Amino acid sequence: MDNFVVSARKYRPATFTSVVGQSALTTTLKNAIKSNHLAQAYLFCGPRGVGKTTCARIFAKTINCQNLTPDFEACNECESCVSFNEQRSYNIHELDAASNNGVDDIRTLIDQVRIPPQIGKYSVYIIDEVHMLSAGAFNAFLKTLEEPPSHAVFILATTEKHKIIPTILSRCQIYDFNRITVRDTVEYLQYVAKQENVNIDVNALNIIAQKSDGGMRDALSIFDQIVSFCGKDISYQSVIENLNVLDYDYYFKLTDAFLQGDVNSSLLIFNEVLNKGFDAHQFVTGLSSHFRDLLVSKDAQTIALLEVGADIGEHYKTQAQICSPGFLFQTLKIANDCDLNYRQSKNKRLLVELMLIRLCQLPDEKNNNISSGNDKPPIQKIEVKPQVPALVVEKKEAETQPQAQTQTQPQTQPQTAVAPPVNVKVKENKAPAHASQAPGRISINVREVDKPETVYQQGQKVETALKNSPFTEKELTEAWRKFTKTIPDEVWVVNFINANTPKLTAGTNFEITVTNMLQEKELMKQQSDILSFMQNELNNSLVKMSIKVEENDGNYRSSSPEDIYKSMAAKNPALVKLRSELNLEID
Ligand SMILES: [Zn+2]
Structure with a gap:
């Protein structure tokens, strides 16, 4: 031998x-x-x-x-x-x-x-x-x-x-030296297979070439491995089983399900993938690549970027025809988000299933948009908010999604201004409670409930439509003064907010001048409360606030101890010496 x-x-x-x-x-x-x-x-x-x-x-x-x-x-x-x-x-x-x-x-x-x-x-x-x-x-x-x-x-x-x-x-x-392209690798593998009298499907060679990631040595070792496993007659099926590669077919079937909005099928296909022993994360990245391949297949110029065998390439071209570019951009974004959130997710299966559900809901939204002539991608509605653990948000989205869809008017409305009618009841009961709320509660859920809450005063008629009554600077100052009375926080915050009157700048924008970063930070923290209060008080939902930081050494009434020390030291340098010699700490 x-x-x-x-x-x-x-x-x-x-x-x-x-x-x-x-x-x-x-x-x-x-x-x-x-x-x-x-x-x-x-x-x-x-x-x-x-x-x-x-x-x-x-x-x-x-x-x-x-x-x-x-x-x-x-x-x-x-x-x-x-x-x-x-x-x-x-x-x-x-x-x-x-x-x-x-x-x-x-x-x-x-x-x-x-x-x-x-x-x-x-x-x-x-x-x-x-x-x-x-x-x-x-x-x-x-x-x-x-x-x-x-x-x-x-x-x-x-x-x-x-x-x-x-x-x-x-x-x-x-x-x-370049990475060797899939096409070149496949060609060379075909030559080697012929020399070795191995009968192997060209799609199978494509899989090997993709697995080898541009290295011919790796491609040939994988080829040897497959031959020693399967003998001289090698099918596409046996290669994907051996290399633990998920069949393209799953992704094609899934995309069909997404296009038809068929949630059930997509969940069942995913279940089948898991049962075959594939890793869910691998599945998600594979799905992203599939969307990417569909996208490049749409255009004669980019189709060169598609690195698959001829008949699978045809399948890509056919499926790409029935997907709009907008649909593909959104699918890519959703799949990529899922990929990014995967590691930190506690319930990974649910995360992937939610992604599939969202992908199934895309076609409907797309049609809505077309009929209303709105080009804005509907994906914004279901955006993952980055500072919140992925699952919490997504769960909420899954619940609220159907509601969003039944709303007949997808036109844009300023998000901060409009409270969904559903939430109104809750607020009326809790309205006066705002002042006593613990300042630390700032999870997204709380905020969403809180925001409209500050809006309602007892006995006042509830308005949820867009409001834009004009107002004067005097009314603005009055509203600001009212707001300061609602602040439950430390006395110095109240003092400094009281001391700074808002200036009306452009249209409905007002500006608050602060003298140091600590104050700026405090204002930023309260920004959303301030805005919703002011918007409601002035009956104008377009009110915006900006913060201007102006170093002003004369005014340290409302500053922190550190600021006061700095400002005093600037006037009297001997203070610095005194402090260092006596080793004093600022209290
Ligand atoms: Zn020679």
Whole structure:
């Protein structure tokens, strides 16, 4: 029985032309050989498994070949080429800097560099993972790199170019290797499969290529793994089972369910996915990619970004036809939000299910928008509020969603101003309680109940429609004074809010001037209470507040002790000395 040789080694390219996916780069190298313009140091950068070391070896072989082909490739027949191919050439020296990164390792290499080659013209030194060299080793190497003997050629390879010090970079010709595209990988795998008499579905090869993420070495190892598992006849189905990849079909079926608003089907499909042992997070990211692929399939220009096999590509094109761009933008946003919230969620399954429900509700909203001529994405209604744990919000959304949909008028209304009619009853009972509320209660739920609460005064007729009665500066000041009486907080806050009268600026906007950041912070904290009070008091829901900070050292009546000290110290520097000498603390 033959010894099994892994495909990555067996099918390692022997000439520049057979290197996959780096044609621009190999052409440049070949041109350099053709014109005999060899640099003494090269830096090959790029992700793992894309052919850096392979190209370095081919380059070493080619510049030493005694009988170059007309195409300036190595002949693979002369003594030098044969010794290279049998890995017994003395013209090539490889150092793996990942495991030999000390000064001594580099010194040994430098000693070798001085000795000219016995056969062939060049000694080639390949230093792999060169970014791993220690600082000392880098410095020891630098001298040799500056003045190498004419027979020496250095090829440094790295996956992390940014870690190479500039003094090395400036002495090298730099070549950037690309990730190998899915298409190129598939083509090469097809060639390998043919050589190995393996019968494999092209969609299956696509999955392998995607899994390998641009690295040919990984692609070939996965290929070997599949062959050893499934034998010589390999179907798409067996590959996705082996690689634990979720079938595209699930995502296509789900998207159909979203378009039809079919919540039940989408939940059942998700359940099936979980039962097959797939991870829910993987499912969510896969769904995001599916929406992305649909989006790029909509346009002839972007379809090149779709990296799937031909018949699956057709399926994408067909489904993309029935999805509007607006729909896809929203699905992407919703799926991405779910992805972001996934880690912090306590009930991950529910989180994903809520996402599915929201996705199912999209088509309805989309139609509403089209009929009312409103281009604003309905997604805003169900936005996740970032400062609240994801689940709480989403649960609430799920409850309120149907209501939102039954409302016939999706026109925009300023959010802060309009209290949903549903909440009114609650408020009337609780209205006077506002002043005694604990100041720390600021969860979203509380706020939503609180906001309209400040609006109602006893016996007053409840108004929920948009209000915009004009008002004067005097009325504004009066309203402000009334508000100060409702503040339950510390005395100094009341004092400073009292001391600052609002100024009417543009239209319905008013401005409050404060003298330090502490005051500003306090006002910000109360901003929403202030606004809803003022809006109701002035019977104008467009009222807005802005805060102006004005440093004013004369007025520290309402400042914090620290501010008072600073302002006094500015007038009398001796105070600072006194404080430090007596080691006084500000109380
Ligand atoms: Zn040769």
